[in-house]
Structure formats: C-alpha cells, structure tokens
Amino acid sequence: MENGTVSAVYGLFADPAAAQAAVEALRAVGVSTADITIISSEPFEHHEFSHRDKRTWMFWIAGVGGAVGLTVGYWLTRMTELAWPLPTGGMPIVALWPNLVIIFELTMLFAVLSTVVTLLVTAQLPRRRPRLYDPAVSEGRILVGLEDPRVPMDALARALTVRGGQLKTIP
Amino acid sequence: MTDATDRKITDDLLRPLQTTSAGFWMLVAFLGAIVAAGLGTWAYQMYRGFGVSGIRWPIFWAFYVTNFVFWIGISHAGTLISAILRLVNAGWRRPVTRCAEAITVFALMIGAMFPIIHLGRPWLFFWLIPYPNQRGIWPNFRSPLVWDFFAISTYLTGSVLFLFLPMIPDLALVRDRTTGWRQRVYGGLALGWRGTTKQWHRLESAMQIMAIAILPVAISVHTIVSFDFSMAPVPMWHSTIFGPYFVAGAIFSGIAALIIAMAVLRKTLHLEEYLHPVHFENLGKLLLLMSLLWTYFVFAERLTVWYGNEASEMAVFRVTQRGSFAPLYWTMVVCNFVIPFPLLALRRTRTIAGCVFAACSVLVGMWLERFLIIVPSLGHKYLPYSWGVYRPRPVEIMITISTFAAMALLYVLFAKLVPIISVWELKVGAQPVAAKEHEEVHALWRTEP
Numbered sequence: 092m093e094n095g096t097v098s099a100v101y102g103l104f105a106d107p108a109a110a111q112a113a114v115e116a117l118r119a120v121g122v123s124t125a126d127i128t129i130i131s132s133e134p135f136e137h138h139e140f141s142h143r144d145k146r147t148w149m150f151w152i153a154g155v156g157g158a159v160g161l162t163v164g165y166w167l168t169r170m171t172e173l174a175w176p177l178p179t180g181g182m183p184i185v186a187l188w189p190n191l192v193i194i195f196e197l198t199m200l201f202a203v204l205s206t207v208v209t210l211l212v213t214a215q216l217p218r219r220r221p222r223l224y225d226p227a228v229s230e231g232r233i234l235v236g237l238e239d240p241r242v243p244m245d246a247l248a249r250a251l252t253v254r255g256g257q258l259k260t261i262p
Numbered sequence: 263m264t265d266a267t268d269r270k271i272t273d274d275l276l277r278p279l280q281t282t283s284a285g286f287w288m289l290v291a292f293l294g295a296i297v298a299a300g301l302g303t304w305a306y307q308m309y310r311g312f313g314v315s316g317i318r319w320p321i322f323w324a325f326y327v328t329n330f331v332f333w334i335g336i337s338h339a340g341t342l343i344s345a346i347l348r349l350v351n352a353g354w355r356r357p358v359t360r361c362a363e364a365i366t367v368f369a370l371m372i373g374a375m376f377p378i379i380h381l382g383r384p385w386l387f388f389w390l391i392p393y394p395n396q397r398g399i400w401p402n403f404r405s406p407l408v409w410d411f412f413a414i415s416t417y418l419t420g421s422v423l424f425l426f427l428p429m430i431p432d433l434a435l436v437r438d439r440t441t442g443w444r445q446r447v448y449g450g451l452a453l454g455w456r457g458t459t460k461q462w463h464r465l466e467s468a469m470q471i472m473a474i475a476i477l478p479v480a481i482s483v484h485t486i487v488s489f490d491f492s493m494a495p496v497p498m499w500h501s502t503i504f505g506p507y508f509v510a511g512a513i514f515s516g517i518a519a520l521i522i523a524m525a526v527l528r529k530t531l532h533l534e535e536y537l538h539p540v541h542f543e544n545l546g547k548l549l550l551l552m553s554l555l556w557t558y559f560v561f562a563e564r565l566t567v568w569y570g571n572e573a574s575e576m577a578v579f580r581v582t583q584r585g586s587f588a589p590l591y592w593t594m595v596v597c598n599f600v601i602p603f604p605l606l607a608l609r610r611t612r613t614i615a616g617c618v619f620a621a622c623s624v625l626v627g628m629w630l631e632r633f634l635i636i637v638p639s640l641g642h643k644y645l646p647y648s649w650g651v652y653r654p655r656p657v658e659i660m661i662t663i664s665t666f667a668a669m670a671l672l673y674v675l676f677a678k679l680v681p682i683i684s685v686w687e688l689k690v691g692a693q694p695v696a697a698k699e700h701e702e703v704h705a706l707w708r709t710e711p
Contacts, residue, residue, distance in 0.1 A: 105265060132435060133689040134462035144460035149467045153475070167392060171400035179404045189404040192486060196412040199479045203420045203472060210427070210468040211453075214461040218454030228457060229438035231268040 099223045099261040100244070101128075101236020102251030107135040109254035110233040114140045116250035117235070121242050128223055130234040140235075149209045156205025157198045164197035165190070222261065232257075271688050272435065275681045278531050279436060286678065293671035300664020304379055307657050312382060316655040320648045321640045325658040326380040329665060331632040332515070333373030334414070334487050335508075336669075339516030340366030341421045342480040343548075345473040354544060356687045357536045361527060362520050363425040364682070368672040369519070370418045372665050377410065379661065406489045413479075413486040420476045427468055430455045431686045484512040491635065497574040498567060498639050507559040514552035514598070515628035518621035521545050523673060525618045527682055536683055539614055546617040549624065550606035557599045577642045586651075587638050590630050597627025 104110040110129060117127055124143060135141045168190035176184045211217070228234050235256070240247055251258050307314055317324055340362035347355035378387045390411040392401050401408045434452035437445055455461065488508035491499040501507075521542060528537040567575050582591045602620035605611045641650050676682070 129459050130457045131459075131462075132431065132457055133686045133693075134459075134466065135693070136690075137693070141459045141462070144458075145463050147464065147467050149464065150471060153471045168403045171392060172403065175399055177402055179402060182404055186404055189409070192409045192482075192489075193403050193412050195482060196409075196416045196479070199475050199482075200416040200419060202475050203416075203423060203479075206468050206471045206475070207423050207427070210464050214464040216430075216453040216455065216461075218456075221454060221456050224456050226438040229272075229435045231265055231272075 097240065097244070097260040097262060099236055099238045100240050100247050100251065100258070101223060101225065101234050101261075102256035102258050103225060103227050103232040103234055104254065104256050105232065107131075107138045107140075107233060109256060110135075110235050111138050111140050112253050113235040113251055113256055116253050117237070117247070120246040120250050122237060122240075122247075122250075126237045128234070128236055128238070130224065130228050130236075132228050132231060135233075147209075147213065149206060149213070152209045153202045153206045157202035159205075160198040160201025161194055163201065164194035167197070168193050225259065267692055268689060271692065272685055274533075274535065275683050275685050275688070276436065276439065278677060279679065279681065280439075282678070286674070289674060290671065293667045293674065296664050296667035297671055300661050300668070303657050303660040303664070307379075307661075308384065314655060314657050316653050316658060318650065318652070320643060320650045321637060321652040323380075323636050323640060324652050325633075325654050325662055326376050328629065328633045328636055329662055330373055330376035330380070331487055331508075331635075332629050333369045333376070333665065333669075334484060335512035335515045335628065335632070336519045337366045337369035337373060337417070337421070337516065338480055338484060338509075338512035339369070339520040340364065341417075341424050341476050342366075342513060343517065343520065344424070345476045345480070348469065348473045349477075353691060354541060356691045357533075357538075357683045358520070358524065358541055358545075359687070360425070360429070360680075360684050361524050361682055363421065364673060364676050365516070365519055365523055366421045367418070367425050368669055368676070370414065370421060371672075372668055374414050374418065375665075377407070406486065406493045409486045409489060413483045417476075417479050417483045420472065420479055424469075424472050424476055427465060427472065428684055428687065429680060430465070431457060432681050432684060435685055436681070481509055484509045496639050497572075497642060497644065498563075498578045499635075501563060501566075503559060503563055507563065510552060510555045510559055511628060511631060514549070514556050515625060517545055517549045517552060518624035518628070521549065521617050521621040522625070525614060527677060528614075531677065531682065533683065536688065542614045542617045543612055546606045546612045546620070549602060549617070549620060553599055553602045553606065553624070560595075574642070574644045578638050581642060582634055582638050587634060591634055594627045594630040594634060597623045598631065 102113055104113060110131075114124075114127055114129065118124065127140075129140050169185050172185050172190075178184070179186075182189070223234070223236055223238055225232070225234055235251065237247075248258055315325075317326075340359075344355065344359040344362045347359065378384045381387055390401055390408060401411075403409075430452055433448050434455040434457070437448040437452045440448055485505040485508065488504040492501055492504035494500065524537055524541065524545075527533055564579070567579050581587050601623040605616045605620040637652050641652060643649065
C-alpha cells in the first residue's frame with residue numbers, strides 16, 4: 092500500500108504493554124513521538140506512553156480566572172452600591188464584610204469556569220468527526236496510530252502489528 | 263486487567279441503559295404523578311395566594327424554608343464527599359462518586375426551587391439577578407438572601423460541571439455502543455471525546471482543580487444558608503456557631519441520603535459486585551462521625567443559651583425542650599443520635615441494612631431539626647404580642663411530598679440514561695498496576711475495598 096492513499100494508519104492492541112511495544116517500534120522506524128496518537132477507553136498512568144502531554148498551564152489559568160472573578164466581584168458590588176446608595180442597618184454604603192461573600196463566590200465561579208474552558212480548548216472539545224478513531228476503543232482496545240504517515244507503509248505495518256496488533260488504515 | 267474483566271464491567275454498568283422493564287415505567291409514572299400533583303398544587307397556591315398555606319404572621323418561614331435548608335443540606339452529600347475522596351485518592355471512592363455527585367445536582371435544583379415557591383410573585387424571582395435595568399436599581403448585596411443566590415448558583419454550576427466532566431468518557435462509550443438517534447444524542451453529549459493521552463491528562467487536571475475549588479464553595483453554601491438565620495435578631499438564631507453547625511448538619515444528612523441511594527441502586531440495578539459492604543461500612547463510619555459532631559454542636563448551642571438565661575431565648579428553649587415542640591425535638595434527638603450511634607458504632611450492626619436504617623432515621627431527624635430551628639423561634643420573638651402558632655396546610659404538605667418524589671424521579675431517570683457508576687474509573691481501579699494503591703487503601707482502612 093502506498094503512503095499517498097491513506098490519511099491515517101493505526102493498530103489496535105489488546106493490552107497496554109502491547110501498545111507500549113508498538114509505540115517503541117514506531118519510534119524505531121523513525122516516527123517522532125509527537126506524531127504518534129494513542130487512544131484508549133481508560134488512562135494508563137503506569138505506562139510510559141501515557142506520560143506525554145502532561146505539562147499544562149491549567150492550574151495557573153484557574154488562578155488567573157479566580158483573580159478575574161475577584162476583581163469582577165469587587166467591581167460589581169462597589170459599583171452597584173454607589174450607583175444606588177441604600178443605607179442599610181447603619182452599614183457603610185460600600186460594606187466590605189458582606190461584599191466579601193459575593194466576591195468569594197465570583198472568585199470561585201470564575202476559577203471553575205476558566206478551568207473548564209481550558210479543558211475544552213486544550214483537549215480540543217467539542218470535536219465533530221475526529222479522523223483518527225475506532226469504536227473498538229470502547230471495547231477495550233488501545234489504538235496506536237498516526238495521521239498523514241511519511242514513513243514507508245511497510246515499516247509502519249511491521250511496527251503496528253507487533254504483539255498481535257490489528258492493522259487498519261483510513262483512506 | 264483482562265479483556266473479560268473489562269467487558270464485564272462495561273456490560274454490567276451499561277445494562278440499565280440498554281434494557282427497560284415495565285417496572286421502570288410504572289415507577290416513573292407513579293413518581294411523575296406525584297410531581298405533577300405537586301406542580302398543580304403550586305399553581306393553585308399562585309392562583310389563590312398564600313392564604314391557602316399555613317404561613318401567617320409572625321411565622322412567614324415554615325415548611326418551604328425548612329425544605330429549602332433540608333435539600334441544600336442533602337446536596338452536600340455528593341460533591342463534597344466526592345471531592346474529598348478524589349483529593350485523598352481513596353480507591354474505594356470509584357463506585358461511589360457519581361452516585362453522590364448526582365444527588366448534589368438534583369438536591370440543589372430542588373432546594374433552589376423553594377425560595378421561588380416561597381415568593382408571593384414567583385415570576386419576578388429574576389430580580390435577584392444583578393443585571394443592568396432601566397430603573398438603575400441593583401440587588402442589595404448586604405442582604406443574605408442575595409448571598410444565597412450567588413452561593414447556590416456557583417455551587418450548582420460547579421456541581422453540574424463536576425458531575426459532567428468525568429461523565430464524558432462514559433458518554434463516548436455509550437455513543438460507540440448505540441445506534442440511530444441514541445448515538446447522535448450521546449455523541450453530542452460526549453463532545454467528540456476520543457480518549458487521547460492528552461485528553462485524559464487534561465480531564466484529570468481539571469477534576470483535580472475542580473475538587474479543590476468545589477470544597478470551599480460547598481462549605482460556603484451552607485454557611486450562607488445559615489447566615490439567612492444568624493444575621494437576623496431572632497431568638498436562638500443570632501449565633502456565631504450557626505455556620506459550622508449548619509455545615510455539619512448538611513454533611514450529616516447528605517451522607518445519609520447517599521447511603522440510601524446507593525442501597526437502592528445496589529438492589530434494583532444488581533450492582534452487588536461494585537457496591538460492596540465495605541462502601542457502606544466506610545460511609546457508615548463517616549455518618550457516625552457526623553452524628554457525634556452534630557450532637558456536640560447541639561449540646562454547645564443549647565448549653566450556651568441555657569447558661570445565658572436571656573428571657574426571649576429561654577422562651578424558645580423551653581417550648582422546644584418541654585413545651586408544644588418537645589415531641590418533635592426529642593424525636594429529632596432520637597433519630598439523629600440515639601438510633602444511629604449504637605447502630606453505626608458496633609461493627610456487628612454496621613451492615614448495609616444497619617447503615618440504611620440509621621440513614622433513614624437521620625433524614626427524618628435532620629428534616630425535623632431544620633423545622634425546629636425555624637418555626638419555634640419565629641413563633642416566640644422578643645415581645646409576646648408577636649408570638650404565634652403554625653400549622654401546615656395540605657398545600658405545603660403536598661408540595662413537600664412532591665419534592666421527595668421529584669428527587670426520586672430525577673435519580674431514576676439519571677440512572678436510566680447515564681452509567682450510575684463511572685465505568686472508566688472502575689476500570690482504572692481494576693488495572694493490575696493498581697495493586698500498590700490497593701495495598702495503601704487496605705492499610706489505611708484495614709478492609710477490602
């Protein structure tokens with residue numbers, strides 16, 4: 092099979108050890124780690140192939156989101172209290188103690204929302220029809236593959252059939 | 263994990279989604295009829311006005327606010343417990359978390375309805391929302407009722423996301439196993455999830471952050487609900503311990519609700535292989551701890567009032583200890599301490615049946631506790647001319663009953679549409695490499711997870 096006729100090639104593996112072997116075989120034939128896609132129905136924290144892509148700014152972005160929420164909360168309470176001054180129970184017009192409740196809630200709300208937005212953006216969700224996917228993943232198979240392969244198909248086929256891998260291609 | 267184990271977990275947990283018995287439809291029809299009756303009763307109250315309820319001067323907060331506090335308390339079962347167990351990486355949490363998180367979302371939705379039901383003109387509830395309007399009037403942020411709106415909105419948003427995010431991989435699983443319109447619906451909900459290593463890492467990071475963020479929010483919500491009372495100069499309300507007292511009570515009733523829900527799911531969906539006796543035993547220990555904490559708070563509050571001997575507070579104290587509310591008060595003590603304490607303290611009785619019995623008792627006791635905080639105090643304010651009695655009318659009783667049916671209905675439908683136990687988390691727990699974690703859990707709990 093010629094490389095030009097397939098847009099993606101992958102192997103389906105029964106267990107994570109076989110998937111790990113396939114990843115190593117792909118690297119051995121010259122495929123870079125960044126080009127290899129691994130898809131599974133559960134995370135496999137104890138295998139090397141799942142250790143990539145771990146670095147994330149999500150924690151910092153959540154912090155920034157919280158800071159924005161804090162600022163919005165402070166602005167909202169102060170601005171609205173000054174817009175319509177309403178003396179209440181001898182409290183000052185801009186009463187920080189009760190306003191802290193609103194500020195806290197908005198801080199946490201913005202932190203949560205910024206976390207979710209970061210998740211959706213970095214995990215590329217929602218996504219309509221992913222090119223490289225196989226429903227067999229939901230049956231417990233682990234997909235190891237790559238899109239737009241540049242390495243000769245013969246070498247890829249050998250790498251993706253190690254330890255009982257089932258080779259598949261997407262035209 | 264072998265292929266067979268993997269397939270068995272998936273098949274067992276997706277079975278309720280794929281088969282529907284006649285009993286399911288009968289149950290939905292029964293619960294739906296009660297909910298419809300409740301909605302009809304609410305419409306009747308709106309049409310006729312509050313005169314059809316038992317709410318009269320001086321007791322304007324009665325069944326509805328009791329239900330509001332009770333359901334917000336129940337909501338503390340899920341997200342809070344789930345977040346704590348996620349953060350400490352307790353292995354036994356895996357079958358429990360989604361059951362718990364669903365309780366939070368539905369209880370919050372029901373609880374948040376009550377301030378609206380309690381409004382004379384409920385269609386104007388949106389005036390609580392701070393939005394620019396032509397009159398230039400904004401909500402008064404110094405009012406604890408406005409704090410409720412912000413706290414409950416934040417907690418509901420966070421809880422829905424906390425429930426939904428780890429559900430995405432399971433929705434993708436269902437998508438791949440269904441056809442036709444079901445596949446399209448689950449496909450849409452799964453957001454095109456594939457399960458790449460990057461997606462798994464991002465999901466786990468997000469859940470970690472959410473667990474950290476949701477804990478203080480959960481605590482703040484019930485503290486703010488307690489502020490509705492403690493910010494008011496009403497006898498026995500203006501107390502500094504109301505915040506932690508309410509939070510402890512909320513977690514107490516929340517755990518009780520979780521135990522009951524898990525027991526019902528275990529029996530009806532045949533999840534005996536996933537919801538083990540040890541899950542009930544561990545939750546039973548937590549329930550025991552909260553029972554003791556609740557008793558401590560009640561004792562501290564009562565002793566302080568008694569020692570202060572302030573006339574208006576003693577009037578409320580006496581009416582609850584020896585007066586017309588005494589039967590309810592002592593029933594509450596029996597339900598929240600006398601029954602659950604021996605049942606949960608003794609290993610022999612800390613069985614599934616024992617835990618469920620104790621949990622049912624706690625739910626009754628905690629509803630009574632909310633009622634006894636509200637009604638006796640409002641009926642015995644500072645001056646005797648403002649004393650009064652409250653008797654619930656059929657309208658309030660019907661609406662109260664219908665909320666329990668609504669909770670059951672939402673839970674039944676959820677368990678029918680979504681795997682009630684997280685499939686992928688259970689599979690992770692079954693991975694052979696998790697043996698080390700298994701040992702750690704075993705050492706920590708000295709029981710088989």
